[in-house]
Amino acid sequence: xxxxxxxxxxxxxxxxxxxxxxxxxxxxxxxxxxxxxxxxxxxxxxxxxxxxxxxxxxxxxxxxxxxxxxxxxxxxxxxxxxxxxxxxxxxxxxxxxxxxxxxxxxxxxxxxx
Amino acid sequence: xxxxxxxxxxxxxxxxxxxxxxxxxxxxxxxxxxxxxxxxxxxxxxxxxxxxxxxxxxxxxxxxxxxxxxxxxxxxxxxxxxxxxxxxxxxxxxxxxxxxxxxxxxxxxx
Numbered sequence: 026x027x028x029x030x031x032x033x034x035x036x037x038x039x040x041x042x043x044x045x046x047x048x049x050x051x052x053x054x055x056x057x058x059x060x061x062x063x064x065x066x067x068x069x070x071x072x073x074x075x076x077x078x079x080x081x082x083x084x085x086x087x088x089x090x091x092x093x094x095x096x097x098x099x100x101x102x103x104x105x106x107x108x109x110x111x112x113x114x115x116x117x118x119x120x121x122x123x124x125x126x127x128x129x130x131x132x133x134x135x136x137x138x
Numbered sequence: 139x140x141x142x143x144x145x146x147x148x149x150x151x152x153x154x155x156x157x158x159x160x161x162x163x164x165x166x167x168x169x170x171x172x173x174x175x176x177x178x179x180x181x182x183x184x185x186x187x188x189x190x191x192x193x194x195x196x197x198x199x200x201x202x203x204x205x206x207x208x209x210x211x212x213x214x215x216x217x218x219x220x221x222x223x224x225x226x227x228x229x230x231x232x233x234x235x236x237x238x239x240x241x242x243x244x245x246x247x248x
Binding site for chain 1: 183188235240
């Protein structure tokens, strides 16, 4: 069974550009999570969805960040405009909820120059 | 807040036993998960506790005391491949949302 699939694996772009990160959760998983990991702040939850509906977006840093889940098999995290401080590894994870483990994708390593 | 604290780094010897502690504020969390993360890779699930007590899974065990806001991960018969970061994460009441601690970087030496 395929795991969580994220793309791209690496992204290097200049400050001010729009960045779009993509995620395909494990089939049958009702919950999808977006995390950001940095050395300074560790692994932080940005937003999570249940049945394609955003449930908690309190971790989204600011209005430059937005996330969508148009259907059960696809989600995007968009940063517009990007800034150097957005440089981090962004992970997507999915689960069936209710104390079941979250399964993480391989992450997108984002560098904003 | 919902602070979760764990040591930043630990060192242990191959073949030994190591215990990685995690403490948290008791309000707001209803269970505790442990994940392993090798450098440059994604976190992978190890173990979780919803009830007090010890959960054993092969060389890995995890313990939880909800009243004390305390958990630990016990790794036995350490192998070099166990060198990684170990993240503890508290769950909300529904068990579907995780708040991660900063992680403990474990170095296993020969």
